[in-house]
Amino acid sequence: MNETLNAPRKIGKRCTGIIQSLADVAAAEECTTINIGGFTVPAGQTFALAPPDGAVVSLTGQITFGVKNWAGPLMTITGNSITFNGNNHNLVGNGDQYWDGQGINGGAQKPDPMLRINMGGTFENLQLVNSPGRAVAIGGSSLTVSAVTVNNAAGAAANSKSGGKPAGANTDGFDVSANNVRIQNSVVTNQDDCLAINRGTNIVFTGNSCTGGHGISIACIGSIKSGVTVSGVTISNNVGHVNGLRIKTVNTATGSSVLNVTYSGNKIVGATQFGVLIDQSYPNTLGTPGTGVVINGVTFSGTNTVSVGSSAHRVEVNCGSTSSCTGTWNFAGLTATGGLGSTVKNAPVKGGSF
Secondary structure, rough: OOOOOOOOOOOOOOEEEEEEHHHHHHHHOOEEEEEEOOOOOOOOOOEOOOOOOOOOEEOOEEEEOOOOOOOOEEEEEEEEEEEEEEEEEEEEEOOOOOOOHHHHOOOHHHOOOEEEEEEEEEEEEEEEEEOOOOOOEOOOOOEEEEEEEOOHHHHHHHOOOOOOOOOOOOOOOOOEOOOOOEEEEEEEEEEEEEEEEEEEEEEEEEOOOEEEEEEEEEEEEEEOOOHHHHHHHHEEEOOOOOEEEEEEOOOOOOEEEEEEEEEEOOOEEEOOOOEEEEEEEEEEOOOOOOOEEEEEEEEEEOOOOEEEEOOOEEEEEEEOOOOOEEEEOOOOEEEEOOOEEEEEEEOEOOEOOO
């Protein structure tokens, strides 16, 4: 990927910095090699790391975050051309001590996100366990993320604070607001979107597994501000086990666009609500759609197979008008089976079996 600066250029020293507490961070950030040992981050503080350009950062032990009701985030990493290797160690967010079934939009305040990646380079081999809210928020461009596991499986059970609902909520796996991002060979078990793309261009999500959540989403476009663009997205060779492939745009939004989205080689098994959902009526699913966000060009290539449960919808496309859903919509590579059938409204869909 072509490098995009995520922070001012920072020249490091040829030394090895060791971090075993937050007090060690400032000195270690001067070095081009940084080793992070296992330690506990005090409650209410962010582990903020800004290595020099081209630094190699290695995690050599488990990082645990103390518990406090505050805004977060719990950890950030910022920089250019960074190589981060978690060596399959854990970040433990203690989300089970926050979860109340209401997520980050209600109930007790929860630090969010657990990890914010504002770096370019490579980020790999890390496990995030029990994020209080969203697990990983990506704002850094020119980034490849590989072999990251988000394990919020415990959030599927109710607890004493959740009123019989799953305790975990808004536990998104990856939220992306950046350009030139590739997420690959990763595993997400959670209670919200596996992937949520909020804005950005040239985004690839490939070879990943999603369990328990709301699916792989281009999410809520226009919910924060107008003039948002998502373009050049490839979703390929992923496996999903609860909900499938979604594009959601806000019914009152204006001046935003979703352009050139390609799905290839994905397999969705046993979706409980929707196999494929493209909806311009968010937050009222399959309500009255808006026309202020243009979706131009949606392609299903190769072989995408979707199976849904008996009460789920195979494919639902709910566009506000033929002027808000435009371009080529080639669904030839989509086969969807089971459930309640499919509906296409105001979109030039051709091909496919659903």
